[in-house]
Amino acid sequence: MYTAYDQKKNPNLSNSTLHDSFVFAIGIGNDPAYAEKLRKEFKISDKQVVRWTIEGFVKAKNVTNLNDLTYKKNFPGYMTVVEACVRHNDQELAQIYTNEIEAIDQKCEALCLIKKYTEAADLAAENNDLRMLRKINLLCVNGAMKKHVLTHISAVHERRKNMNV
Numbered sequence: 001m002y003t004a005y006d007q008k009k010n011p012n013l014s015n016s017t018l019h020d021s022f023v024f025a026i027g028i029g030n031d032p033a034y035a036e037k038l039r040k041e042f043k044i045s046d047k048q049v050v051r052w053t054i055e056g057f058v059k060a061k062n063v064t065n066l067n068d069l070t071y072k073k074n075f076p077g078y079m080t081v082v083e084a085c086v087r088h089n090d091q092e093l094a095q096i097y098t099n100e101i102e103a104i105d106q107k108c109e110a111l112c113l114i115k116k117y118t119e120a121a122d123l124a125a126e127n128n129d130l131r132m133l134r135k136i137n138l139l140c141v142n143g144a145m146k147k148h149v150l151t152h153i154s155a156v157h158e159r160r161k162n163m164n165v
Contacts, residue, residue, distance in 0.1 A: 018042055019052060026056030050074055051084075058084040058093065070100075077101075082110045108132045117145050125152035128159060 016024070018038065025035040035056075039049055050069070057066040058081070069075060078100045085094035091114055098110040104127050111120035117140050124132035133153045140146040 018044075022049075022052045023056040023059060026053050027058075027060030027062060028056075030060075046074060047076070050076060051080060054081055055084045055087070058088050058090060061090070061093075063093070077106075079106050079110055082113055086113045104129065105132060108136070112136060112139055117142075118148055121149045121152050125156060128156050130156050130160075 022035050022038050022044070025031045025038065035049075035053075038044065044052075050072075054066065054069065054076075057063075057069065066081065070078070070081075078097045081097040082094050082101070085091070085097065094110075094114045098107065098114060098116075101107040101110050104123060108120045108124050108129070111117070111123065112135075117136055121133060121136050124136060130153065133149060133156065137146065137149045137153065140149055
């Protein structure tokens with residue numbers, strides 16, 4: 001069913017999956033009516049529709065519609081947008097939406113996704129989050145970066161030790 005549409009709009013998607021067809025229709029194809037038809041025919045959940053819509057907008061670099069989506073009631077959060085941006089290699093957009101995240105642990109995870117380990121470590125250290133610092137330490141491959149994270153871990157241990165005295 002969706003194969004004919006894909007061949008007409010983009011021959012490269014002629015044997016695509018439902019996911020690819022939906023993302024293409026929302027994003028590059030700019031055909032929300034077809035995406036809605038897919039949603040109804042294949043009974044795609046609302047949660048999945050929102051996630052695929054985000055992915056379609058990111059893939060098409062449609063920032064206006066993406067920003068509009070952030071105000072909707074069923075918006076899953078900025079972390080979902082950051083993950084989609086990283087999947088589609090849009091580091092600049094990922095950074096913009098990372099700045100919108102308020103929860104410290106999610107912001108640290110988003111910073112790690114965009115490979116800003118130093119910023120993530122600084123934020124985790126400010127909040128005495130040893131768990132996150134250890135997680136960041138495992139992700140670091142650069143010796144200087146690893147040393148920076150280990151310094152923060154030591155400082156947090158020292159602060160906790162002084163609190164208990």
